[in-house]
Amino acid sequence: MKETVTDPLLFFLASILFGVCLQAIYDIIRGIRRVFYHKSVFLFIEDIGFGIFTAVMAFIFLCTYNDGELRGFFFLGIVIGMILYYQLCSKFLLRTVIHITEKLKKIIRQFEKVCLRPGIHIKRNLKWQLKKEKKQVTMALKKQIKRGGKSDNTKETK
Structure with missing residues (x-):
């Protein structure tokens, strides 16, 4: 197949767009991380997963x-796309993702309160009742034991 002059140019532009998409996906991950706390082990796993995803997509x-x-x-196109995205759009998308994620977090918290609060109340009552029975x-x-193992119903015979 004969390669025209526009083919490498289109490929280069597509690789720039690919870099923009990768950076946008990573910004979404960053936004979620800012709202939901992750331990460093999970951050490492997320980063490894993103690296594998990036390699497969590339x-x-x-x-x-x-x-x-x-x-x-x-590679030059990917780097240029990532830099362009970071300079032009990153702050906006990151703020938007954080805002949406915080709203979702509030909705999840309200749902937990409505669904789990009765269960917590029942658990406390059962715990109190079991403590009383114990x-x-x-x-x-x-x-x-103080009586020596004799119950109230048995009469001593002499």
Whole structure:
């Protein structure tokens, strides 16, 4: 197949768009991280997962648009796309993601209160009731031990 002058140019522009998309996805992850606390182990796992996702998507992109050929301007296009996105759109998308995620977090909290609060109340009452029953059983056993193992219903015969 004969390659025209516009083919590499279109591939370069597509790789810039690919870099923009990758940076936007990472900004979404960053926004979620700011609202929901993650331990460092989970941050590491998320970053590894994003790296694997990026590698797979880059491989698919290369196979689809460039017959699997790895060219330097592919990486240059990705870097340019990421930098352009970061300079022009990152703050806006990040604020939007944080705002939406905080709203979702509030909705989840309200849902938890409505659904879990009755369960918590029932749990407390059951715990209190079981504690009361345990105390009564313990007192009865102590009383039984003091009497020497004899119950109230048995009469001593001499």
